[in-house]
Amino acid sequence: MLRNGYGNSWSASQLKIESSETRRLREEYSNAAFTGFIGKSPEILRVLNLAEKAAQVQSTVLICGESGTGKEVIAEGIHLAGERALGPMIKVNCSAIPETLLESELFGHEKGAFTGAIKNKLGKFELADKGTIFLDEIGEMDIRMQCKLLRVLQNKTFDRVGGENSICVDVRIIAATNQDMVSLIAKGEFRADLYYRLNVIPIYLPSLVQRKTDILLLAEHFLHKYAKVFNKSFSGFSEEAMRLLLQYNWPGNVRELQNIVERAVVLTDHSRIEASDLEFDSYNRIEKSKPNPIYQSIVQGELLTLEEYEKQIITAALDRFGSYTAAGKALGITHKTVAAKAQKYGINFEREARV
Template sequence: MFPFEAFPDGVDVTGSNHTSPLQHPSLPQPKNRHHFPDIPLDIKELLDALLTMTSDGVCLLDSQGYIVYGNPIFEKMTGLSIDLSESSEYQFSSLSPDPILRTALTSRQPANGFLFIQGQEQPAAVRPLTASQQFNGAILLLQAHQEWMALHDKLRLTAKKNEYLERKLQQNKNLSWVAAQYGSESSEQRTLRLLKITPAFEKFIGVHPTVLEALSLAAKAARVPSTVLIRGKSGTGKELVAEGIHNSSPRAQGPFIKVNCAAIPAGLLESELFGHEKGAFTGAYKKKLGKFELADQGTILLDEIGEMDINNQTKLLRVLQSNSFERVGGEQTLSVNVRVIAATNRDMEKMVEDGTFREDLYYRLNVIPICLPSLKDRCEDIPILADYFLKKFNAEFGRDLKGIEKTVINAMTAYSWPGNVRELKNIMERMVVLTDGPVIRLADLPPVVREKPIAAVNEELPAGSWEQGKIFPLEDYEKVIIKAALEQHKSYTAAAKALGITHKTVAAKAQKYGLGDWLNKWINK
């Protein structure tokens, strides 16, 4: 039999000499581990046969909280191998109940809640067992968590988006156009109406206000045929937003054509966009339809639009103005009905100023601008994204990793993510493939993520400090760390999450080291 150990924060503990978590000052201490009659092996086999048919983990506890039986599903979910032999000693890790077990065993009343097991929260229910008015123990039920967690995450994201949309609707409730367009529609009805659009953007994971602002704007843009310019660093999800706009627009049944302007040589881009006639140039052995023709009645995404040369910019401007063009080598003017979405990571205003991008084309494209934040500016979404990719790659590669240690999340939150969500996705894929244990640990992180915060601190200290063996007062290091966190996350709340401390502590430290005014200037840069 196994004592049901309680370890803080899911920390692994192994060995058989640990005391039961139920040995609490408020509880009677067990004098003997065997408080429940041993189960004969043939009865266990019968129980296994019956309880294997359920997808939930079932466990039998004695009156002191020791495990006397667990079905195969329970063993798989907890990582335990339960042998009924009294002489056997076992090792197990990361099995951590919350107070619901103590509540059920002390009050002898049913209890529901969550257990933190092998890095993941799992819904659980405890029911007391009595016979002849004598309390004999309890049955613990661990519900299958994968489908539940997927639904839980989806509901949580929807709730966040609902909260944001409701707030925006409340801000706009007095605007005349709202009253004119929707009459006496209630705020709840307006929220539901807007939420009908959001499923098209489900692939874009995040609940940070800047993300919800961008998705709200994208949802509005989807209703009209206006040109959209999506801006953001590489890896921020520009293509996902463009796809969401198309899928939630009246053109959703039409084609969605993607063109990466940076991947096609300037000399071939015109043919790629507008097509060519047979014999138009050497190697043109047959007529080819261009991307604009293929996108007729649908949407075309011109990714990396800032890389387009001036000659093709001029031809694109004509299409935006007249919806017409000729194939390369052709004389017939073709008309199309295409919605244009452009995306870029370049400073378009600077390009216009330098003369490398046409000003008139810029204004044609920039009708509805949507700006996507870098991952470092929405660090609250990093745990959500990490969990999403963990589940995705678990399913894709047949792995069964149970979760991610908090130290890993802290390190990931403190990292600057120059490659944004794409970099996070690649690192999560690597860790899911290579991690040996049941959970992802700090040692599984690539050194660049694990050591980046330390490097940032070193850069702030006087040159050669470490090499010369100099040690500075602790407050010097603390100031550097607080400043680095505020510089990266630009708010007390986000910095506090990254450092694993409270908002109040960060604010107090910032005031102590005179960083309040510096933070305001940094944010407004």
Template sequence: MSFEKVLIVEDEPVVRNLQTEIFTRRKFAVSTAETLAQAEALLTRESFDLVMLDIRLPDGDGQQFLERLATLPERPLVVMVTGYGSIESAVSCMRAGAFDYVLKPFTPSQIDIIIKKGQSYRQLLQVNKLLSDQQGEDEGSIIGKSPTMLRLRQLIERVAPTDATVLITGENGTGKEMVARELYRRSPRRQNPFIKVNCAAISENLIESEFFGHERGAFTGATDRREGRFELANQGTLLLDEVSEIPANLQAKLLRVLQEREFERVGGNRTIKVNVRILATSNRDLLSYVEKGAFRQDLYYRLNVFPVHVPPLRERAEDILPLADHFLARFARKFGIKVTGFSESARNAMLGYRWPGNVRELQNTIERSVILTEEGRAVSAAALGLPLVGSITSSGEALLNSSVPFDFEQKTAPAATPAAEAPAVATTDAQGRVLTIAEVEKQAIKTALQQTGGNRTKAAELLGISIRTLRNKLQEYRDAGEPIEVGAETGE
């Protein structure tokens, strides 16, 4: 996080000129003031990253002015400067909110130390502010004993200590972000920031600002200067989640940053250099996107330096029960509910299910089942609520369809609703031919749009995807000459 604008408030010409020369040589924009009145006038017109403030000034006490600086919307870091230092004075200034305290005469190396400390402190504040909204998204480490997971761990151990860009692919819910965090935890950058940006969840109008930041007044609503995710991740790791969703007009700028490690903020002309390790995830076949012209080929190869694929849960059945036990312990502890494990029929139900939502679906299923389980009892197949895989078990437990709510009074499942009330997506055509995954996906999108009267936002919610992903799929069908027609669209 680099400083850019410095205000020097100093009445001694020699000291003021020395500070100006030091900061100017280090490419800072420098403003100067000889009095508190001049400093006040400058602060009403513009904001500063750092203020070098003399304690004794002709028209007042710099320490009292420090309290005024603390009220500014964009509060600068303040370094108190004095030729009459004492321990009591230093302590008093620090308590009043000063970032640092320096005695005259000082050397350029002392200023360099202050700059480095200030940059690290500013970055820490911004990163903590960003991460405060992301707590609880990910817990624990990679769990699994299947051969594919053992191989995955070996790949992580091999590439984590390097700075190589890693492209992590896999279906939704497989744990791509957890793999990214494991790469970060095992890397030399683990003491520096880990910043995530969800490319699919940000408006196309704002994603450039999220990446690179913006200057004050760059666009309507940009009332303050803001650092982007690349800048916040400097010296650390940046995760580009669902990188396939980056708009085409931004892909060239992203490629430049990955190659040159430099960029300009939106509305700015100052080049900012960063040292960031890039990790990216995608649940799409990016190579097919390249072939369709939806993703730049050079960007794909720049991201795909070290590919890592996370297998779906159905391809590593050995991991289902260990994962289930892990989630059971976590949620029993979280909710303060003592459970005695899973019943045999519950374990059989989990092993017999395909888990289309992968590890995320398993986690959500276990969380729900813990809430439904009575204190001191084992989680039953009924509490899991998985689709029917058999009749009544020998122990009398009902294997319930997931669409049927659990009846707490009867402890049994109510009658299932007619199929007409919950239409399913066909997996075969009229001749009995098994549909391809792409055909099933298209049918699911068409069904969701029909059920919502053409409202794409509601359809995306039903499908569990972002509105941008849905728009991209509809555009693909149109480009292929096979548009989905659902009548008048009733909303975005």
């Protein structure tokens, strides 16, 4: 007879059944681990290959990439494809929890440790025992907490807030960030020693525009998904709709694409998604239509008269192109008009040498 950590006793035959059932479940999880992660571009195949390798070991993984690129999906896949799949996966968004609460959130606290600590509380690390802890937005973690996390990585133990005994847990750490960690380190906002401890297996998730070949594949995937959810039926996207999807710059990456397709599925009355059904996020449309500093100065700064803007444009074009003819060609006016405007605005330009 054997006893597990909870004091239950198992006979040898039960253990055998358990282990074959466990093996079956683990295989099932492992086979399904990355199936929801859509993409066939070489960049994504590289990510999947790396993530599958990471799942086979216990090393710490740091997943970097812009918001909405699928960092959390990859972290879940690594957990499910590995030997901890049947254990818990505990997620902590390090930026969403106020600094003062994060320590007790991660490491737990003892009753009476601080005002309001009316009973013992298990921290996320204890809850993740035999499983994985996913530390999202790690770049936002307060610098004092970084020091405490480093200690956990070094010693594999920690103390509950107000606790006296060190606690040892068996947890695999996967961290993620959408920040440029190297520049955070350069600014002194992230500890280099913690970064190196976390960055044992780095996985970089490319933005959607860096893997344009996945856009239509993802769009089709979400179309099927939401058609099923909302019990509708579609024949696909029109040519024009596909062209728009490919042209857009996707600042919100896959999350934004998912939202736009969901919105189109819900709101359209067509049996095919048309360009007019695709409502791009207005915030991003503004970002996109903010082409240059002149736009910014008009929107946010001191407004100049139209003539003053014209003077700046003519001056800049002459500086850039070096002649009335070339500047006029670029601006779509004749060289005579450029010369006249230069004279009108008193722009100092040596006509003779540079017509």
